[in-house]
Amino acid sequence: METRDFELLIGQNIIDKYHSDSGRPDVFELVGLEWDLLDDVWPPSYSPGGELFADLIPFASMSSFLEMGCGTGIMSVLAARAGVERVIGLDINPAAVRNTGMNAERHGVADRVTARESDLYSAVGPDERFDGLYWNPPFLNAPEDRVDTSIWHETMFDPEYAKMRRFLSEGRELLTTRGRAYLWFGEALGNPALVGDLAEETGYELDVLKKIEMSEIPDALADAFPADLVGGEGGQHAAWHLHLLELSPR
Numbered sequence: 001m002e003t004r005d006f007e008l009l010i011g012q013n014i015i016d017k018y019h020s021d022s023g024r025p026d027v028f029e030l031v032g033l034e035w036d037l038l039d040d041v042w043p044p045s046y047s048p049g050g051e052l053f054a055d056l057i058p059f060a061s062m063s064s065f066l067e068m069g070c071g072t073g074i075m076s077v078l079a080a081r082a083g084v085e086r087v088i089g090l091d092i093n094p095a096a097v098r099n100t101g102m103n104a105e106r107h108g109v110a111d112r113v114t115a116r117e118s119d120l121y122s123a124v125g126p127d128e129r130f131d132g133l134y135w136n137p138p139f140l141n142a143p144e145d146r147v148d149t150s151i152w153h154e155t156m157f158d159p160e161y162a163k164m165r166r167f168l169s170e171g172r173e174l175l176t177t178r179g180r181a182y183l184w185f186g187e188a189l190g191n192p193a194l195v196g197d198l199a200e201e202t203g204y205e206l207d208v209l210k211k212i213e214m215s216e217i218p219d220a221l222a223d224a225f226p227a228d229l230v231g232g233e234g235g236q237h238a239a240w241h242l243h244l245l246e247l248s249p250r
């Protein structure tokens with residue numbers, strides 16, 4: 001099977017599981033707090049991400065923070081709770097914008113967190129700058145001609161990583177002099193050169209703050225991978241991992 005067809009298959013499995021699960025909760029617990037979850041929003045309850053390692057992001061030294069693709073808005077709320085005064089959550093999905101607003105209200109930080117509907121940075125004002133940018137991006141490189149503009153395809157797929165490239169290159173111009181970008185990302189097929197190449201191309205130094213190997217991946221996410229394709233130790237696709245990355249402009 002072609003690599004990108006495999007990524008499409010993984011994505012469809014995840015969509016079927018995360019979107020259509022009749023046990024999908026309206027409220028879930030993560031990082032010791034409760035969170036609202038609307039339909040059609042990426043559910044961190046199934047697949048916790050960078051928010052598990054939010055303490056590695058230096059919020060204490062930031063006064064402004066932008067979360068791209070905020071979904072339920074957990075990282076935006078954690079940033080505000082850690083003291084960041086101005087937090088902007090952006091998402092192309094209007095349900096995610098509402099969901100981030102609900103969670104900001106729930107945790108008493110609605111005065112610091114603003115959520116906006118936005119295609120990448122389209123809703124950022126010309127004079128807005130940020131000490132931190134973060135994204136848990138659509139992470140699968142499916143074939144462009146098999147991907148549509150539905151919310152779940154936007155959430156899962158980034159053909160040729162065009163969105164991530166724009167997140168980094170356009171984001172670089174929005175950073176303050178001390179600003180950094182952060183990514184929670186996994187190369188589905190374990191392409192270890194991918195993020196390094198993107199960082200090089202878009203002008204960042206790359207640091208790995210946290211790396212999780214395939215064997216440590218939460219069960220809910222591992223379940224979405226077809227066992228016969230992922231394989232066991234030494235299997236064709238076993239090198240998959242996740243990491244929290246810090247990118248500093250060169």
Ligand SMILES: C[S@@+](CC[C@H](N)C(=O)[O-])C[C@H]1O[C@@H](n2cnc3c(N)ncnc32)[C@H](O)[C@@H]1O
Pocket residue numbers: 042043044049050068069070071072073090091092093096118119120121135136137138139151154155163
């Ligand atoms: C993997 S989900 C992560 C959601 C949330 N940040 C989290 O970690 O739970 C990716 C998010 O990026 C959003 N997204 C995808 N393409 C986007 C774009 N062009 N502009 C803004 N948000 C986008 C999706 O709607 C989705 O909410």
